[in-house]
Amino acid sequence: MLLFLWRSSWITISGVLLTGLLSGFSNAALIAFINTSLAGGLNMRDAPWWFAGLALTVLLSRFASHYLLNRFSTQLVSDLRQHISRLILKAPYPDLQKIGKSVLLGHLTEDVGAIANASELFPILCINVAIVTGCMAYLSWLSWQLAAVLAGVILFGTTTFNLCKNIPLRSIRKARDEYDALSKGFSALTEGVRELKLHHHRSERFLAESLAGSAEAYRRHSFRATVGYLCINQWIQLLYYLTIGAILYVFPLWRTLSHEIVSGYVVVFLFMMSPLTLVTNSLPVFSRAKVSLNKVLQLDDALAAQNPAARSADTLAQYDFGTLTLSGLTHHFHREKENRSFMLGPIDLTFHPGELVFLIGGNGSGKTTLAMLLIGLYHPEQGVIRWNGEIIDSRNLNAYMQNFSVIFSDFYLFDELYGLDIERHRSALDDYLHRLHLHHKVEIVDGRFSSVNLSQGQRKRLALLVAYLEDRPFYVFDEWAADQDPEFKHVFYTELLPALKAQGKTVLAITHDDKYFYLADRCIKLAEGRITAIEYPQAHPQQTADRIKARTIDAETTSI
Ligand SMILES: Nc1ncnc2c1ncn2[C@@H]1O[C@H](COP(=O)(O)OP(=O)(O)OP(=O)(O)O)[C@@H](O)[C@H]1O
Secondary structure, three states: OHHHHHHHOHHHHHHHHHHHHHHHHHHHHHHHHHHHHHOOOOOOOOHHHHHHHHHHHHHHHHHHHHHHHHHHHHHHHHHHHHHHHHHHHHOOHHHHHHHOHHHHHHHHHHHHHHHHHHHHHHHHHHHHHHHHHHHHHHHHHHOHHHHHHHHHHHHHHHHHHHHHOHHHHHHHHHHHHHHHHHHHHHHHHHHOHHHHHOOHHHHHHHHHHHHHHHHHHHHHHHHHHHHHHHHHHHHHHHHHHHHHHHHHHHHHHHOOOOHHHHHHHHHHHHHHHHHHHHHHHOHHHHHHHHHHHHHHHHHHHHHHHOOHHHHOOOOOOOOOOOOEEEEEEEEEEEEOOOOEEEEEEEEEEEEOOOOEEEEEEOOOOOHHHHHHHHHOOOOOOEEEEEEOOEEOOOOOHHHHHOOEEEEOOOOOOOOEOOOOOHHHHHHHHHHHHHHOOOOOOOOEEOOEEOOOOOOHHHHHHHHHHHHHHHOOOEEEEEOHHHHOOHHHHHHHHHHHHHHHHHOOOEEEEEOOOHHHHHHOOEEEEEEOOEEEEEEOOOOOHHHHHHHHHHHHHHHHHHHO
């Protein structure tokens, strides 16, 4: 942890250490000075000036140290949050799916929080370590024999601490692992709150078996860790008292000590009590931060190692869209629990500008998986994608993905129109709001929608508006019309999609609306991951619609 802080900004840390040490030593010097004054060993004419000078040095150096370290720690936490967010954005989507939303949120909240706590404590730790070191130096100067005893005690204390510290650290690690399960439970709770509210028995079982289980395990491990550190703390305090007792009552039996030395030791020891307690109390915070930091570094390694696209220059020849070819694409999912696999492909398809293509097929036939492969979010296991003849691989994947405007079936609608020049699009925006029948519901104010608290169908229309503004050559809609009323569904298929086509856009629409299949240039039918039929409805509109409908009904009857 300390190494990490050092590497993050060694210049600031050096400044902090210097001011911290100055603060600690001047503090120790002030105590030594007070002790000598009490013993009457000072010139009382100069003493007030020395006292004022030392006190001022303590205050100023402490302020400088706190100021520098707080600036550093807040910057560090902000950088870390941004770093993890960037890492998530750059990581391959399947890896993120594997890790899961709740675990990623755990990194952004629990881990960053633990590291933030430790870095906030770091200035206090520095100053107090410096105070303790300064006091030790003063004690050694008072009597080298006692200093030797003290060094022995410190060595013994450090050795026993090193032997014991792994016990609570193990509990902290277990608690952190348990936090991922707890976070998953929180996600289920917030996302499934409606379902839970409507089913008392289910919500009770969910709380008892899922949330309470992980919450209890988290509490148990955290408590064990706290008790472990409490014991270590008490052990250090015990050694401390034993040392004071030995100096007061045992050492004089062996060697006579002057009153000044004994009183100096006692005053300094009592003064050191609070800094030492602060240092030992900060141990659990630093251990938690260490565990969290390892988690973040593991995430870093896991995502960065498989992310060649993030490291490469990522460019694609800037020609107008000509062809998109999928050759022999395959992708498979393995369902461990069922010990079954789903295999998509091999898929061979070519798309051209201004084509309206419908992707049809039963549930689970692989339509979304094919769309995800096409837009580059999933990576094919075999086969190649060519954009204008150029093979897409990790070097140009990111640039390739910028050609698509997609509305997923479980889309997310940002309330801000990030990355779009609103003023340039102002008149188009008003026009689209009218065409999407949203002008009486939503306005665009300061680059954001005035409201996104709309019905699901209306939110999807807003997503369509954003897609229009993106003005990309290739549009993919995953069951966009599923939430629309019949009237607007009609508008979508008969007006909006043809309008995109007329602009030269290629549209791939995943749909179950067989009533509108006749409008497509091509209908690609998938079943169990394979293309089973390709129809060209525009050639014979009515016959094709009847044929596709009959086949769909056949397929549904067979599957029933
Ligand atoms: N992330 C995943 N992990 C494991 N299996 C998956 C995953 N996503 C999809 N599958 C499996 O892949 C198969 C195809 O899913 P896909 O979502 O592509 O079907 P679909 O045709 O779009 O279905 P629908 O019409 O219901 O949306 C399904 O059997 C599904 O169980």
